[in-house]
Amino acid sequence: MYSIPRGTAAITGASSGIGAVFARRLAARGHDLLLHGRREHLLAALCQELAATHGIRATYVLAELSTEEGVRAVEERINAIPDLAVLVNNAGSGSLGNFTEEAVDEHQALVHTHVMAAVRFMHAALTGMRTRHAGAVINVSSVAGFLIGPRNAAYCASKAFLTSFTESLHLELHGTGVHVQALCPGFTISDFHARLGYDTSGDFFRKFMTAEDVVDQSLRALEREKVVCITGAKYRFGLLFIPRFIPRRMFYWLVRVTRDAKWLRHAGKRVRR
Template sequence: MNGEEIIPLPGGQRAPWGANFTAPHRVGGRGRVNITTSLECHVFKHPDIIFERTGRPTGHRRPFCICISLIPRIHFLKERLMTQKRPAALITGASSGIGAAFARKLASMGYDLLLTGRREKLLEDLCAELSTRYGILAGYMIAELADESQLREVEDTIRRMPNLRILINNAGYTRLELFAEDSIDAQVDMIKVHDIAAVRLTHAAIPILRTHNWGAVINVSSIAAFLIGARNLMYDATKGFLLSFSSSLHIELGGTGIRVQALCPGFTRTDFHMKLGYGPEHPIFRRRRFMSADKVVQASLGCLERGKVICIPGRRNRWIAFICKHMPRKLFYSLYSKRRLKKKRG
């Protein structure tokens, strides 16, 4: 190594993917550390050493964090999360909102975490926060689940996680467009992200969960699964699939120790609605009662503990689901049609 000192990871371990950490010099316990690897990964942990990727300027100190970049190249998360004895959870759509709330709660319970999402800065900051506060191993993958090749890489990563105990399929979004007027590719992508990704990741996780005779799969559906309506057609339909899929899977896995839940939150204080153009001053925020993401997660884990398959946080939301489920379809369609006419006239 040209006389350069090899610096192992804390605890005497080498980089999980076989990369070498070299330090041309160290001054007063601190030094510039270049990672001699071609992989698009980086690891940070040490109060007295600033780690940097080759070619990037040194910045600030960071706690332990593993990054796997799936865009434009895809690499596996190896050794570390694959060999830990602590239980681990994988959460999709963990950049913010309910996914991030799940990550914080499970980290406080001692779970190692692998988070996926598309917003790298948010994922990196969240992993740094959780690893510092709770001393757990937190990793993230930048993944577009509508892309089949990237989805397969997440599947393969799950198969290499023998310590996996909880899978949370949370990735999702909506589009307020009429089905016939919207791009068909956009509509199909929503099916891929909400349903196909959840099905494939769950299929990859079940064999691992079975080896422990205990585990959980939480599919984040929505109160919209009980509703129907225009301009949200594909969102309602895909969330309805998750509800049905989770209920059927619960029956199929009976007696295995694996619990399955369809989490159906109502309006929740996240950036989900902000992306649709509903700012804090929008009337929708004043008319409706929003739950916090933390309360949604608390309700979900409570239902999971009790073995409840369909979890609807909030009494008001449960009443909405009950009414929609038992209302005669003809009346239901009539009410929605009148509502659409009023909107058009307005």
């Protein structure tokens, strides 16, 4: 059974959703925090609340991770933490749109945020962790990384990268005292879908898993040294069989009919803003 070492936790995308819950859970365990995001009012309020409630030190850094400059700003802050115990690479957003209909800069921004930022932050964190023989990195990937997504190609591919990268690092880090996890949530209640323009007040969205459940499953799985944590039994079961064992042509058909399903279009009706 692995025990997360004492020290500071750095969490990207901590202003809402899964990242904010990681901040709450890790603060409750006594970790000092470096939080990242772009919405300053949310980060400032969270730092203030968690410092007052748990007697920890909490600071934040604002940065746009789709830019080189933003990534460097966070990387510098991670490098400057002498007792980094946990890094949670969580910042991310969704995409909706056919590849050629969206500007290529949009795709690049998503890949930069999910992939380049995470790789640089992992490198910064793991270098020190290896020297200290202690620490953990959680990369918030997605069940989408096991799937394919028409109108969501960059998202699915970037999450597949994160999961695969994490599993390779797990083998590299064997015996070093440092642990890595790819956290693969399914649909989760957060700001994620509202930002994509969905009206999230309907029943469809209320049935999603809570961010609290996702984070608790992740931390329990880390303690059990689980490398890939898929949250929710239905996702674990579905992903075990569907993409792996059915013929690829049937898989494409299944993805196509699911994408076009009336119930899904109705449930996830986008609102114009």
